Amino acid sequence: MQFTSLAYLGFFAAVFAVHWAVPQKARWAVCLAASAGFYALLGAPMLAVLALCIAISYLGGLWLQRRRGRRPALALALAAAAALAPLLFFKYFNTLLGAYAPESVRAFSLLTPVGISFFTFKAVAYLAEVYKGALPPCRHFGRYALYVSFFPEVSMGPIQRPGDLMAQIGTPRAFDAGRAVRGAQLMLWGYFEKLVVADNLAPYVSAGLDAPDLVMGLSVFLASVLYAVQLYADFAGYSHIAIGCMQLLGFDVPENFRAPYFSTSVKEFWNRWHISLSSWLRDYVYIPLGGSRCSTARCCVNLLITFLVSGLWHGTGLQFAVWGLLHGAYLAVGRLTVPARARLWRASHIPEQSAPARGLKILVTFVLVWFGWVFFRAPTLSGALHLFARMPDSFSLAPPALKNALAMLGFNSGMLIRVGFACALLCAVDFAARRTGFSAWLAGRRKWFQAALCYVLVLAILFLAPIGASPTPIYFQF
Amino acid sequence: MKRFLKILALFLAPVILLLGMFSLALVRSGELTPTADIEAAALNGGLELFGLAYRDDTRALKQAVANARGADVLVLGTSRSMQLRGAFFASDSFYNAGGGVAYISQAQVFLENMPPDARPKHLLLVLDQYFYNETWTSIEPEDSAALRPYTQPDAFYALRRALADYLDGKYSLLHVLGTQDGVYGMSAAGRGAGFYADGSYTYGTAVLHPEKSVDAEFKDTFQRIAKNTNRFEYGETPDAESLAQTEALLAFCARTGIEVTAFLPPYAPSVWQRMQETGQYGYIPATFAALETMFARYGFEVFDYSYLPETNDSQYVDGFHGSDRVYAALCARLAEDSLLLGAQFDSAALTALFTAQGNPLTVSLP
Numbered sequence: 036m037q038f039t040s041l042a043y044l045g046f047f048a049a050v051f052a053v054h055w056a057v058p059q060k061a062r063w064a065v066c067l068a069a070s071a072g073f074y075a076l077l078g079a080p081m082l083a084v085l086a087l088c089i090a091i092s093y094l095g096g097l098w099l100q101r102r103r104g105r106r107p108a109l110a111l112a113l114a115a116a117a118a119l120a121p122l123l124f125f126k127y128f129n130t131l132l133g134a135y136a137p138e139s140v141r142a143f144s145l146l147t148p149v150g151i152s153f154f155t156f157k158a159v160a161y162l163a164e165v166y167k168g169a170l171p172p173c174r175h176f177g178r179y180a181l182y183v184s185f186f187p188e189v190s191m192g193p194i195q196r197p198g199d200l201m202a203q204i205g206t207p208r209a210f211d212a213g214r215a216v217r218g219a220q221l222m223l224w225g226y227f228e229k230l231v232v233a234d235n236l237a238p239y240v241s242a243g244l245d246a247p248d249l250v251m252g253l254s255v256f257l258a259s260v261l262y263a264v265q266l267y268a269d270f271a272g273y274s275h276i277a278i279g280c281m282q283l284l285g286f287d288v289p290e291n292f293r294a295p296y297f298s299t300s301v302k303e304f305w306n307r308w309h310i311s312l313s314s315w316l317r318d319y320v321y322i323p324l325g326g327s328r329c330s331t332a333r334c335c336v337n338l339l340i341t342f343l344v345s346g347l348w349h350g351t352g353l354q355f356a357v358w359g360l361l362h363g364a365y366l367a368v369g370r371l372t373v374p375a376r377a378r379l380w381r382a383s384h385i386p387e388q389s390a391p392a393r394g395l396k397i398l399v400t401f402v403l404v405w406f407g408w409v410f411f412r413a414p415t416l417s418g419a420l421h422l423f424a425r426m427p428d429s430f431s432l433a434p435p436a437l438k439n440a441l442a443m444l445g446f447n448s449g450m451l452i453r454v455g456f457a458c459a460l461l462c463a464v465d466f467a468a469r470r471t472g473f474s475a476w477l478a479g480r481r482k483w484f485q486a487a488l489c490y491v492l493v494l495a496i497l498f499l500a501p502i503g504a505s506p507t508p509i510y511f512q513f
Numbered sequence: 514m515k516r517f518l519k520i521l522a523l524f525l526a527p528v529i530l531l532l533g534m535f536s537l538a539l540v541r542s543g544e545l546t547p548t549a550d551i552e553a554a555a556l557n558g559g560l561e562l563f564g565l566a567y568r569d570d571t572r573a574l575k576q577a578v579a580n581a582r583g584a585d586v587l588v589l590g591t592s593r594s595m596q597l598r599g600a601f602f603a604s605d606s607f608y609n610a611g612g613g614v615a616y617i618s619q620a621q622v623f624l625e626n627m628p629p630d631a632r633p634k635h636l637l638l639v640l641d642q643y644f645y646n647e648t649w650t651s652i653e654p655e656d657s658a659a660l661r662p663y664t665q666p667d668a669f670y671a672l673r674r675a676l677a678d679y680l681d682g683k684y685s686l687l688h689v690l691g692t693q694d695g696v697y698g699m700s701a702a703g704r705g706a707g708f709y710a711d712g713s714y715t716y717g718t719a720v721l722h723p724e725k726s727v728d729a730e731f732k733d734t735f736q737r738i739a740k741n742t743n744r745f746e747y748g749e750t751p752d753a754e755s756l757a758q759t760e761a762l763l764a765f766c767a768r769t770g771i772e773v774t775a776f777l778p779p780y781a782p783s784v785w786q787r788m789q790e791t792g793q794y795g796y797i798p799a800t801f802a803a804l805e806t807m808f809a810r811y812g813f814e815v816f817d818y819s820y821l822p823e824t825n826d827s828q829y830v831d832g833f834h835g836s837d838r839v840y841a842a843l844c845a846r847l848a849e850d851s852l853l854l855g856a857q858f859d860s861a862a863l864t865a866l867f868t869a870q871g872n873p874l875t876v877s878l879p
Contacts, residue, residue, distance in 0.1 A: 041669070055514060212517040219521065449681065486524065493528055498680045502673045 036076050038276045039229055039505035046073070047280060050186075054284055059207040063181050066204075066284065073186035074149075081148040084121050085189070088151075089180045092118045092158035096165045096172035096179075103168075111166040115159050121148075122155040130351040149511055150190040152348060154183050156315055161197040163319050170198050178204050187280035191273045191510045193291040193311035203286050210285065217474045218282025220489060224464070224473055225275030227492045229508070230500035231457045232268035236261050237506050239444040239454075244412055244422060252428030253440035259422065262412050263405050264458055267296065269509045270309065275473065282474075294469035299396035301365040301403055312345070320344050335370065339363035350512075353416040361407050453499050460495070464488075535675050536668070538689040543697035544671055548663035551697045552577050555710060561693065562715070564700030564707020566678070567671040568664045575613035575712065576626055576660055583631035584608035586857065588712070589620050590639025593778040593833065596840040597637065599711030600878045602857045609712030617644040617755050621762040624771070626660060635854055636766060638775035641744075642819060645755045645800040648746035675699060715837075716830055720874035726831060734784050734832025738791060744833070747793035751800040759804065763811045773813040774847070774854040777801060779839060781829035785820045816850055818843055827873040836874035841866040 036043050050069040054062055075082045095114030102110040125147040161182070164170035173179040182201045188194075243250055243258020250258075271292035278288045295308035305313045317326075321341040327334045339360060346359020380387040413419035429436070441451065468476035477485055539545050548570040554560040555578045563574070579587060585606035588597045595611035614620050617640065624632060643649040678684060684703025692702040701707035705717030719726065727733055737745040766773050777797070780788065788794045801817040808815040821835075821842060828838045835843070841863045848858035866876045 210514045210517070212514070212520070215517045216520060489524065490527075497528075497532070498676050500673075502670070502677060 036073060037505060037507070038273060038280075039226070047283075051283055055210055059209075062207050062285075063178055063204050066185060067177055067181040070181060070184040070186040070189065074184060074189060077149050078146075081146075084125070084148045084151065085154060085184055086180075088118060088121055088154055088158055089183045091120075092161055092183065093173070093176055093179050095162050097174070099162060099165045100172045107166060111162060114162050118158045118162060119155060122151050125151055126348075127351055147512075150192075153192045153194055154189055156194045156312070157183050157188075157197070160194065160315060160319065161201075164197050170201070173197075173201060175205075185281070187277040187284075188288075191270070191277065191508060192309075193274055193277065193288060194315050195288055195311065199289075200286070208285050213478075214282050214285065214287070217478055218279040220279070220477055220485065221275050221282065221474050222279030223489055223492045223496075224477075225272045225277075225279060226496055227457075228268040228272030228275060228461065230272075230505060231495045232461050233265050233272060234501050234505050235450075235454050235457060235499065236265040236268070237501075239446060240265050242444045247422055247425040250443040251436075251440055252426045252430045253432075253436055254443040255422055255428075256426045256430070257440055258444055259409050259412070259426075260405060263296070263401070263408050264461070266408065266411075266509055267292070267308075268461060273508045273510065274309075290472040290474075293472045294465040296401055296404075297397055297466060297469045298400050299393055300369060300400055301362065302369055304400055304404055305362070305366075316341050316345055331371070335367035338366045338370070342366070349411070352414070354410045354413050354419050357416060357419070358407050358410040361410065365403055365407075457495065457499060460491070532672065534686065534690075535672055535679070538686055539668070539671050539675055539699065541692045542689050542699045542702035543692065544675075544699045544702075545666040545668055546697055547666065548574055552581075554695065554697070556581050558710070559695055560697070560710050561695030562697070562701040562705070562707045562709060564698040564702075564704075564717075566699035566703075567674045568666065570663050571612040571708075572614070573660055573663055575610040576623060578712065579608050579610045579613070579623075580627050580631050582606075582608050583628075583633075585634045586637065586854075587633035587635070588637045588639070589614060589623060590778070591615060591641050592714070593641055593835075594637075594639035595708075595712075595714035596835060596837050597639075597844070598709075598713045598837065598840070598876075598878065601841060601844045601863060603859065604857060607711060609714075611639070611712065611714065612708075617762070618758045621758070621765050622660070624762075624765065624769070629769070632769055632771055634770075635772045635774065635857075637854060638762075638773055639778050640759070640775050640804070640815070642777055642794075642797050642800065643744045643746070645751040646746055646748040646796050647750065647752040648748050649744060650752045650755060652746065671699075678703075716874070720830065720836065720872060723827075723830070723874060728831035731781060731784055731826070731829075731832040734781075735787060737832075738784070738787050741793070745788070747791070748796035749793075749799070751796050751803055756800075756803055756807070760807055763807065763813060766813070767811045772853050773808070773811070774851050775804070775808065775813070775815040776818045776843070776847070777816070778833075779818050779821045779824065779835050779843065780833050781826045781831075781835075782820065782822070782824065783826050784829075784832040814851060814853055816847070818846065821846070823867075825873075830874060837876040838867055838873060841876050 036046065046069075050065065054065045054069075057065055071082065074085055092114070095118060099107065099110050099114055129147070161170070161173075161179075165172050173182070178201065181204055182197060183189075185195075185200070240258050240262045243254045244262060247255045274291040278291065281288045289310065291309060291311050293307045293310065295304050298304035298307055321337055324337040324340060325333055326337060329337070340363070342359040342361075342363030343356060344359070345362070346355040346357070349355045349358070377387070380392065385392050409422050410416070410419045413422055431437075446454070464473065464476075470476075471479070477488065480488075543551070544565060544567060548565075551560065551563055552574055555563070555574070583606075584604075586602055586604045586608075588594050588607075588609040588611055590611050591614065592612055595609060597609050597611065599605075599607045599609065610623065613623055620638065624636075678699070679686065684699065689699065689702045696702050696707075698707055700717070704719065706715060706719060707717070708714050723729060734745070737743045741747050763773060777800075779785075788797075797819060798817075801815070801819075804815045821839065823842050824835065824839045828836050830836050844858050845860050845863035845867060848855050848860035848863065866878075869877060871877065
């Protein structure tokens with residue numbers, strides 16, 4: 036059941052009504068039942084995997100506390116390994132099967148449970164927090180199960196921290212109309228991003244990147260740029276819907292995306308893109324490796340390792356490893372060149388914080404990130420290199436060539452206007468909300484503006500969203 | 514909570530009103546009318562125009578109406594047979610089941626599905642050239658000869674489509690809200706496009722602005738020819754299986770006493786010329802030669818009207834769909850050429866319709 040289906044809207048409306056109708060102390064049970072139901076719709080074996088992960092990490096938390104003072108690091112490693120085992124099994128089983136198993140056995144490839152990365156990371160974060168003593172182990176199995184499996188977050192995050200979410204589950208609050216309005220607005224924005232921007236772009240991106248030999252080089256290039264927008268709108272949209280749902284149920288969730296394409300450096304980009312995963316990797320991989328409180332060389336290695344882990348988490352193909360290492364290298368180089376870049380700006384006589392300088396930095400950052408997305412999108416490493424090889428073919432930015440390139444992707448003038456409008460609105464709102472995030476930005480506007488923007492979003496969804504089932508969110512595969 | 518629900522209700526009220534208007538338009542247009550009711554209207558004289566936009570029951574409906582009417586003269590073919598108007602024929606017992614078949618094999622199925630006493634005395638069969646193209650039949654193998662039941666109207670899907678089409682300027686909301694009785698479907702109500710009671714088809718307002726067509730100046734058709742695709746695949750020899758299916762059809766007609774006249778439908782002259790220039794459509798004359806011999810064996814007749822020199826490009830809706838005018842000219846030809854069906858046509862009257870002043874894509878029927 037995708038968030039974009041009518042069934043989900045009906046399901047959520049029912050959960051919302053029941054959740055607020057029952058006494059406060061029973062609300063967690065409503066949410067847990069809803070989460071179990073939501074996940075069960077994906078199949079009983081999937082629910083069993085989720086339950087296994089919950090049970091392992093729940094017991095692991097209790098065990099960690101009992102082992103306090105007796106080789107706790109080993110206990111954490113064992114508990115975390117047990118919690119991660121289902122993820123590693125499902126993530127890499129099919130790859131190994133495909134690579135080494137005989138043909139007859141390959142048919143037994145397993146369907147990876149949706150959101151397994153996300154709920155596993157939540158479980159590992161919980162174990163790490165218990166280990167650090169920042170959080171007491173949760174003795175209430177039901178509430179802990181809800182923390183791991185809460186239905187808006189279970190399929191694609193955000194990976195909300197245990198200290199934050201479990202505290203909220205444990206202390207039910209009264210209905211807050213302001214928070215609910217903000218949640219509804221954020222959901223609406225998320226639906227716009229997913230249905231109007233991402234889903235409209237999907238066929239054109241596919242036309243250019245799935246069959247690069249059938250289109251001209253410029254088409255491949257344009258499709259790869261559009262992919263950067265599609266991926267963002269798809270993932271951020273789903274995140275915003277999830278956070279909006281959580282807010283409507285009375286829970287606060289930190290922003291997961293904050294205008295990442297307006298970042299002035301790759302470092303800033305990772306502070307704005309999939310924030311919950313970036314901070315998870317920072318806290319549970321980068322810092323344990325030594326973080327930045329070590330020699331510069333070691334710090335650079337830590338960055339490379341952290342992003343390699345991120346890349347390998349996204350997939351087993353070499354292209355993901357390259358993508359991860361590329362971003363690790365960006366950050367390492369960025370760190371190493373701070374003084375040189377400062378000298379360069381001084382020499383240019385352009386103030387580094389001026390609008391032209393920031394614009395240039397945003398452009399350079401986007402180009403670096405786009406370069407990485409090509410690896411991310413390609414089915415294999417050689418596929419990515421082939422995409423790059425196709426791009427210069429008959430490359431020209433002359434209007435007739437541009438027109439041909441767009442036509443080869445399948446654009447007509449009507450669709451170009453629609454997609455252009457959708458992307459422009461996304462860009463404008465992101466730019467306006469780049470400092471505070473969408474919810475806080477909109478809440479700070481006048482009521483009439485809020486209402487007008489919401490109507491624009493509703494009309495865009497009604498009139499511009501492609502007809503038919505919405506494509507599966509890109510991050511479902513991770 | 515009350516405050517939130519109040520805000521939500523106030524916000525949603527105009528949205529619901531808007532959706533309500535479009536839903537009402539869908540209801541008024543007859544788009545959501547069950548096809549069984551449209552069939553009933555077609556049989557009791559209550560059908561003026563039938564053009565569903567968001568579901569396609571054409572084949573099943575044509576079969577049902579043809580079965581119930583039992584017309585003496587039955588037209589059978591694809592969209593390239595749909596401009597054959599009842600007014601072109603002398604017989605009042607006429608039905609155009611154009612759109613009732615998409616493959617040659619389906620023609621026999623169509624006739625077999627008819628009650629024996631409802632089968633026509635005379636069948637005018639339109640044989641699209643690509644039926645006999647080996648490449649096309651391999652790319653688009655027949656989906657199913659079995660007749661599908663009527664589809665159920667899907668209100669939500671129709672509403673989504675109606676909103677998108679409105680944005681595309683395909684219809685006026687006010688116009689659709691004022692739909693007359695006897696009109697069924699958004700295409701019919703919004704654009705005047707659909708099937709008349711005699712089963713023939715009108716392109717509605719599309720013929721007023723041919724320059725807005727996706728195939729204006731036959732660009733799309735020329736591309737298909739250049740790209741060797743989409744019913745313009747190259748081919749040299751006729752598809753043996755399709756010829757065998759035609760033979761089986763003729764045998765069935767001979768057995769059941771149905772006289773058959775057939776023709777290969779026309780292409781726009783410049784499209785035909787372009788096809789000839791490629792030298793890649795050898796299967797068409799070869800098909801006709803094979804069909805001519807086959808039809809003659811059963812005492813039936815077939816004509817090759819792939820190229821009608823008396824017509825011009827402006828009289829074609831697209832590269833391979835002639836307008837009413839083209840089919841008036843074609844019927845005038847049949848009046849001269851056909852021994853079996855010629856008496857059905859008034860050659861002079863049809864020529865007058867063909868040569869009359871006015872929009873080259875339409876004819877003024879009495």
